[in-house]
Amino acid sequence: MKSLKIKKITIKDSKLRNLRKGLRQVIDLAVHDKHVYYTQLEKLYNEKWDKRGKLTPSQLKRIRELSRLKNKLHDDLRKSMCFCAFACCLSEAYSEVTDIDMVWIPWYQGWYCVPCFEEYFKDMTIDDYIHELNYYDEDIGPPSRYVREQAAKYRHSFLKKPEPREYRPTIDNFKPWLKKPWLKKIIKE
Numbered sequence: 131m132k133s134l135k136i137k138k139i140t141i142k143d144s145k146l147r148n149l150r151k152g153l154r155q156v157i158d159l160a161v162h163d164k165h166v167y168y169t170q171l172e173k174l175y176n177e178k179w180d181k182r183g184k185l186t187p188s189q190l191k192r193i194r195e196l197s198r199l200k201n202k203l204h205d206d207l208r209k210s211m212c213f214c215a216f217a218c219c220l221s222e223a224y225s226e227v228t229d230i231d232m233v234w235i236p237w238y239q240g241w242y243c244v245p246c247f248e249e250y251f252k253d254m255t256i257d258d259y260i261h262e263l264n265y266y267d268e269d270i271g272p273p274s275r276y277v278r279e280q281a282a283k284y285r286h287s288f289l290k291k292p293e294p295r296e297y298r299p300t301i302d303n304f305k306p307w308l309k310k311p312w313l314k315k316i317i318k319e
């Protein structure tokens with residue numbers, strides 16, 4: 131999913147909801163099976179390692195590849211709309227297969243259940259997001275290139291507009307005025 135807009139997938143019909151839950155279960159089981167398969171292969175290589183005390187470069191490459199595939203499998207499932215991507219999920223949808231509706235949140239590139247969306251993300255603004263990115267960005271000072279790029283990319287993705295900033299004049303705002311002869315005169319007096 132690449133959309134830069136929030137997408138809410140709502141199904142009202144109970145039969146269709148059950149069907150969707152069934153499909154999520156099938157995907158979850160298929161991923162689980164694949165994970166078991168990779169783990170068994172890994173075990174075989176590890177047994178070889180124990181027996182011979184070493185592995186050939188190609189076997190080492192394969193074992194690293196298996197670990198990468200397992201991680202990818204896990205990440206892909208977490209990013210899919212089978213589960214809510216938020217670890218502190220308000221429903222059961224983070225850890226269990228449910229029939230709950232999901233919402234695509236572009237700036238997090240993930241699917242989140244409706245209760246999590248309503249509670250945490252619906253009222254988020256671009257300013258909240260930039261603040262969050264800066265929090266994880268160790269640089270203190272002006273936003274890094276990454277933060278600026280992310281902000282530019284998702285600027286129009288948020289439903290809520292940021293609060294207008296309080297106007298705080300700086301000396302620069304008055305510089306043109308300070309050149310005015312009548313003001314110079316007043317200051318001198």
Ligand SMILES: [Zn+2]
Nearest residue numbers: 214219243246
């Ligand atoms: Zn959730």
